[in-house]
Amino acid sequence: MFRHLIILLFTMTALTASAQKWTNYTEKNSGLISNNILAITSDNRGNLWVGSTQGLNKFRDGQWTDYADFNEKLKDQFVNCLVVEGNTLWIGTDDYGVIEFNGNRWFEHAEETHRLNMKYIRDIAVDHVGVKWIGVTLSGFVQYDGVNWTKFTATDSELLSDFILCVVIDNRDRKWIGTNDGLCVYDGRRWLSYTTKNSKISHNIVLSLAIDKNNVKWIGTLEGLCRFDGENWVLYNTDNSPIPGNQINDLAFDREGHLWIATEGGVAVFDCNDQWDTFRAGDKLPRCMYQNVTIDRNGNIWFGTDDKGLWCLSGYQMKKPEVALASDNPDSPEPSDDTKSPNISGSPSKADGNKGNATQPETEDRIKLIPNLEEGYLTILMNSPQAEVTFINSKGEKVRTVPKYQTGSHINISKMKKGAYTVRVKTSSGTRSVKFTLK
Numbered sequence: 001m002f003r004h005l006i007i008l009l010f011t012m013t014a015l016t017a018s019a020q021k022w023t024n025y026t027e028k029n030s031g032l033i034s035n036n037i038l039a040i041t042s043d044n045r046g047n048l049w050v051g052s053t054q055g056l057n058k059f060r061d062g063q064w065t066d067y068a069d070f071n072e073k074l075k076d077q078f079v080n081c082l083v084v085e086g087n088t089l090w091i092g093t094d095d096y097g098v099i100e101f102n103g104n105r106w107f108e109h110a111e112e113t114h115r116l117n118m119k120y121i122r123d124i125a126v127d128h129v130g131v132k133w134i135g136v137t138l139s140g141f142v143q144y145d146g147v148n149w150t151k152f153t154a155t156d157s158e159l160l161s162d163f164i165l166c167v168v169i170d171n172r173d174r175k176w177i178g179t180n181d182g183l184c185v186y187d188g189r190r191w192l193s194y195t196t197k198n199s200k201i202s203h204n205i206v207l208s209l210a211i212d213k214n215n216v217k218w219i220g221t222l223e224g225l226c227r228f229d230g231e232n233w234v235l236y237n238t239d240n241s242p243i244p245g246n247q248i249n250d251l252a253f254d255r256e257g258h259l260w261i262a263t264e265g266g267v268a269v270f271d272c273n274d275q276w277d278t279f280r281a282g283d284k285l286p287r288c289m290y291q292n293v294t295i296d297r298n299g300n301i302w303f304g305t306d307d308k309g310l311w312c313l314s315g316y317q318m319k320k321p322e323v324a325l326a327s328d329n330p331d332s333p334e335p336s337d338d339t340k341s342p343n344i345s346g347s348p349s350k351a352d353g354n355k356g357n358a359t360q361p362e363t364e365d366r367i368k369l370i371p372n373l374e375e376g377y378l379t380i381l382m383n384s385p386q387a388e389v390t391f392i393n394s395k396g397e398k399v400r401t402v403p404k405y406q407t408g409s410h411i412n413i414s415k416m417k418k419g420a421y422t423v424r425v426k427t428s429s430g431t432r433s434v435k436f437t438l439k
Contacts, residue, residue: 031064
């Protein structure tokens with residue numbers, strides 16, 4: 001009798017096909033007032049609140065409500081952020097600053113909006129004692145304790161920039177502020193700053209922030225996602241992970257502690273360890289910008305887009321790695337070579353350029369694309385001195401081939417049509433494919 005091997009078969013499909021469902025809400029098929037979604041949040045009463053370029057919607061039990069019917073200032077108004085505090089909804093707008101709504105009454109702060117130049121509210125966070133911290137585009141950072149308003153700017157404080165993009169508060173009540181010039185931290189007395197000059201943050205434009213249960217900071221930038229535990233930085237981007245895009249527009253944790261990520265190339269979920277699931281634009285989702293994400297009280301995940309409305313993922317479950325045993329039948333054949341070393345589905349292999357989508361010959365060659373859209377060229381860096389480079393469009397058609405490309409040289413892309421491409425790089429070591437979007 002043969003003593004059969006135990007085969008470890010790992011799966012990262014991360015979904016239950018029978019339960020998972022995607023639902024799309026648009027202006028045409030629902031009461032949604034705009035397909036350009038700027039903010040989403042939910043409350044403990046089962047309401048989903050949706051801010052858009054046309055105002056404020058509420059969605060509950062299949063019914064949509066347009067809140068311009070109750071407050072005319074919300075008609076055709078950009079609603080950029082929404083925060084629930086108890087029974088109060090805090091609404092950040094373009095023209096009217098911060099508006100409070102407790103379900104019955106509206107509270108507007110017109111005088112303070114004018115005095116502190118608080119138009120174009122970008123984000124609002126509420127700390128552990130109920131103080132509101134308000135990020136204002138082009139106008140700084142505002143504190144409101146229910147009575148007094150205090151404003152911080154780059155001129156009168158150590159705030160890096162008056163262009164605030166996001167705000168989050170950690171379990172030590174420190175305010176983390178994403179700007180277009182780096183990341184700031186304010187503890188009520190002192191300021192800290194993290195930029196590409198003094199830290200390993202991937203880019204100074206910080207678009208989104210989230211904090212996990214261990215007080216680890218997750219920082220979404222224009223060039224990837226950063227994990228920062230107070231000492232160490234870890235970067236996740238399209239070169240080293242299955243993440244679908246480097247522009248990290250929004251982040252949210254679900255009840256299991258999984259991180260949901262909205263990008264320009266689709267959405268993803270990460271268990272913050274080693275397991276990913278990715279939904280790419282043009283594959284399971286339409287091609288558009290995924291601008292925001294939130295999780296409701298029932299565990300549904302909601303995504304807002306720039307022109308395709310609102311998408312809801314229900315019934316999602318991330319599977320844990322499973323262990324399967326080989327048959328005890330003594331007549332069973334020995335495992336084949338490809339079974340002995342299985343590739344993890346959804347996890348990058350050396351051969352697929354860390355994309356998790358393509359199957360290619362294994363290679364140690366490292367490929368990096370550097371587009372310069374302003375100058376109209378693309379540069380590819382690789383270990384091999386020469387390669388055959390092929391551009392494949394979203395329809396799977398080969399549109400261009402550079403047969404003897406030299407590493408580091410320029411490829412003119414100024415006359416190519418805008419859209420998503422797969423750039424296939426074939427060297428003596430093998431073939432790698434990298435996604436590229438020409439805008």
